[in-house]
Amino acid sequence: xxxLPEVETVLRGLTPHVTGKRLLGARxxxxxxxxxxxxxxxxxxxxxxxxxxxxxxxYLLLELVRTNPDQPRPTAQDAPGYPAGRLIxxxxxxxSLRLCQANQAPGPHDHVDILLEGGQCLRLKDPRRFGAMxxxxxxxxxPLLSSLGVEPLGTEFDGNCLYQLSxxxxxxIKSLLMDAHKVVGIGNIYANEALFHAGIDPRLGAGRLSRxxxxxxxxxxxxTLRKAIEAGGSSLRDFVNGHGQxxxxxQTYYVYGRTGQPCRNCGTAIRHLVxxxxxxxxxxxxxxx
DNA sequence: AGAACCACCTGGCAGC
DNA sequence: TGCTGCCAGGTGGTTC
Numbered sequence: 001x002x003x004l005p006e007v008e009t010v011l012r013g014l015t016p017h018v019t020g021k022r023l024l025g026a027r028x029x030x031x032x033x034x035x036x037x038x039x040x041x042x043x044x045x046x047x048x049x050x051x052x053x054x055x056x057x058x059y060l061l062l063e064l065v066r067t068n069p070d071q072p073r074p075t076a077q078d079a080p081g082y083p084a085g086r087l088i089x090x091x092x093x094x095x096s097l098r099l100c101q102a103n104q105a106p107g108p109h110d111h112v113d114i115l116l117e118g119g120q121c122l123r124l125k126d127p128r129r130f131g132a133m134x135x136x137x138x139x140x141x142x143p144l145l146s147s148l149g150v151e152p153l154g155t156e157f158d159g160n161c162l163y164q165l166s167x168x169x170x171x172x173i174k175s176l177l178m179d180a181h182k183v184v185g186i187g188n189i190y191a192n193e194a195l196f197h198a199g200i201d202p203r204l205g206a207g208r209l210s211r212x213x214x215x216x217x218x219x220x221x222x223x224t225l226r227k228a229i230e231a232g233g234s235s236l237r238d239f240v241n242g243h244g245q246x247x248x249x250x251q252t253y254y255v256y257g258r259t260g261q262p263c264r265n266c267g268t269a270i271r272h273l274v275x276x277x278x279x280x281x282x283x284x285x286x287x288x289x
Numbered sequence: 290a291g292a293a294c295c296a297c298c299t300g301g302c303a304g305c
Numbered sequence: 306t307g308c309t310g311c312c313a314g315g316t317g318g319t320t321c
Contacts, residue, residue: 003315034297034316058315093314094299109299128298130315144316171291180316187315276292279313 002091004058004152004185005228010097011055014122017099022067022117023048028133030111033126034092037112038135045114045135048084057148057184060097062087083138087114088145092130098123149182152221157183159215166206166214173209174202175276177221186221189256190228192281194221196255201289202280203273208289255281 002010025042038044048064055061065081089097102113102121112133114122124133136142150157150165165182166173176182177191186194195202197220200213209217254264259272263283273280 032297090315092298092316126298127300128314130298132316169290175291178315188313277294 003187005232007058008229009232015053018050021050024115027113033129034132037133060089085138086136088134090132094128095126095131147181148184159218162218163211163214169206173204173206176206188278190224192256194224201287204289
């Protein structure tokens with residue numbers, strides 16, 4: 001279940017191996033992902049070069065420039081190259097992306113290979129096919145990216161930002177945190193965990209959060225995500241080198257999935273409830289309205 | 290505006 | 306042991 005920390009981990013792991021690489025094309029074995037894989041991805045990617053990798057929320061973005069096949073070394077006038085669009089990759093809920101040899105036999109659910117110069121490829125494995133592999137044109141801001149909210153690890157996100165976002169909102173604070181049009185990258189796990197660390201009841205109406213509690217919650221969100229990224233780094237080597245499947249990083253949760261177990265802080269039994277169809281976990285003693 | 294639901298998909302697990 | 310059926314996850318969408 002890739003959330004922001006795992007996507008960030010993938011990004012950091014792949015960046016040194018993929019930046020500047022020319023693409024030979026793509027192999028699409030199964031185009032039926034969350035949305036159909038861009039038609040003729042092979043033809044569209046062949047001859048492109050990866051200028052840089054970025055992350056936006058849970059989306060991994062490969063910025064592409066055109067290279068001239070007849071001119072392997074672009075002249076100064078060509079630099080930085082003609083924009084060729086950006087490849088949008090989403091890992092959905094079960095996806096993984098790793099670097100491997102292009103001639104390595106694909107396993108089950110290895111749906112797409114992005115072929116790199118030098119015999120390697122980026123291989124997307126996605127058993128549940130909730131992910132995405134879409135090429136956006138250089139002239140458009142893709143609809144999936146155009147309405148995304150603030151980056152929780154960016155400089156613009158803090159208690160004041162959260163305070164402003166939540167004013168006048170009657171929606172439960174947890175639902176607001178999980179709304180990617182407001183704040184990106186916070187999935188169900190980290191919404192639960194961050195609210196625990198901030199001592200806030202997930203059901204509290206967003207607009208009722210005081211400014212100090214917004215400060216505390218913003219800090220808890222950033223701490224939780226940063227710690228998860230640090231923990232995710234340990235599986236990074238496996239991920240990139242392709243020695244077996246990386247497990248989702250070992251993470252000690254305080255409330256997520258711990259129904260009935262004692263709160264690590266006060267010993268009270270963790271409670272489970274459903275909000276907007278999603279599981280919510282809380283400590284009824286430590287988290288207040 | 291927001292709640293509640295649906296769709297998409299399949300591995301894993303509980304319960305029979 | 307084998308079957309059934311539920312659940313998890315993220316995102317976009319519809320309906321009320």
